[in-house]
Amino acid sequence: MKKSLFALMLLSLSIISACSDEEEKPNVPNKPQEEEQQSHENQQESSKSNKENTVASITQAGALKNVKDQLNTDLPITLPKGLPITEGTLLTATTKAEANEVEIVFFESKEYLPINDIKLKQPDRATVIARLLVKQYENADEASEQIAFENFSQKGGQEVDLGSNIKGYQDAGAGSLWTGWNEGRWAVATHTRTDNPEAGVKLAKQAVQFLESHMLPIPKQHGSAQLDVYESGNLIVWQEDKLVYTLDSIKDPLKALEIATAFYH
Structure with a gap:
C-alpha cells in the first residue's frame, strides 16, 4: 500500500513539473519556420519590385528613355514623343551609334523585348515601324x-x-x-x-x-x-x-x- 501511494505521488509531481515548464516556455516558432516565412516575404517584395520595373520599361515613355540611354552619343538628338503602334503591342528598338551618325529602328512586338534584343532580328518576333537616321555634317550649308x-x-x-x-x-x-x-x-x-x-x-x-x-x-x-x-x-x-533627320521604312x-x-x- 505504501509503495502504491509513493508511486502515485511521483506521478503527480511529474505532471505538475511538466505543466510548469509549458507555462514558462515562450511561444516562439522554431528557426526553420521563421526563415521560411522571411524568405517568402522577400520573394513577394522582389516580385512586386520586378513587376513595377517591367511595367515602367514597357511603356512608350520608358522604351524611348531606354533608347536614349543605349545610344551613347554626344549628338543632340531629339526623339519622338511616341509612335503609332498596333493595339496590344509594345514599342522597342535597335540602336547603332557612330561618331557623326545614329540609326534607330523602331519595332512593335506582342511580347516585351528590351532595346537591342537579339530576337529583334527575327521577323516573326517584331515588326518594323520606322527607321530614323540622324547624321551630323560639317556645317549647316x-x-x-x-x-x-x-x-x-x-x-x-x-x-x-x-x-x-x-x-x-x-x-x-x-x-x-x-x-x-x-x-x-x-x-x-x-x-x-x-x-x-x-x-x-x-x-x-x-x-x-x-x-x-x-x-x-x-x-x-x-x-x-x-x-x-x-x-x-x-x-x-x-x-x-548641322543635323539632318531622315525617316523611312x-x-x-x-x-x-x-x-x-x-x-x-
Whole structure:
C-alpha cells in the first residue's frame, strides 16, 4: 500500500513539473519556420519590385528613355514623343551609334523585348515601324544640301485645290505623277502613277487635312516629305542646323506623317 501511494505521488509531481515548464516556455516558432516565412516575404517584395520595373520599361515613355540611354552619343538628338503602334503591342528598338551618325529602328512586338534584343532580328518576333537616321555634317550649308526642298508655287505645274486654302501643283514624267505643296518651311509631295492620278490628289488632301491639326517639327532651315500612294517610297527629311533627320521604312504614308509630327516639341 505504501509503495502504491509513493508511486502515485511521483506521478503527480511529474505532471505538475511538466505543466510548469509549458507555462514558462515562450511561444516562439522554431528557426526553420521563421526563415521560411522571411524568405517568402522577400520573394513577394522582389516580385512586386520586378513587376513595377517591367511595367515602367514597357511603356512608350520608358522604351524611348531606354533608347536614349543605349545610344551613347554626344549628338543632340531629339526623339519622338511616341509612335503609332498596333493595339496590344509594345514599342522597342535597335540602336547603332557612330561618331557623326545614329540609326534607330523602331519595332512593335506582342511580347516585351528590351532595346537591342537579339530576337529583334527575327521577323516573326517584331515588326518594323520606322527607321530614323540622324547624321551630323560639317556645317549647316552642307546639311541643307541634303534636303530636297522646292517652292512649288514658283516651280509651277497644273494647279489643284487641296482644301484649307492650299494649292497643289502637279508634275508628271516617266510614268509618275507628283502633287506638291508647301507648308511653312516644308515641301510636301505625294507620288502616284500617271494611270492613277486621282489617288495622288486624294492622298494629298488627306495629308493637308491631317496637318491642319498636327504640327511637323520646325526645321532649320527646311524639310521635305515624299508620300507614296503605293506605300513603297515614303521619305521624310528635315534639317536642324548641322543635323539632318531622315525617316523611312514606313509603309503607310499617313503614318509616316504621324511619326514625323511626333518630333514636334
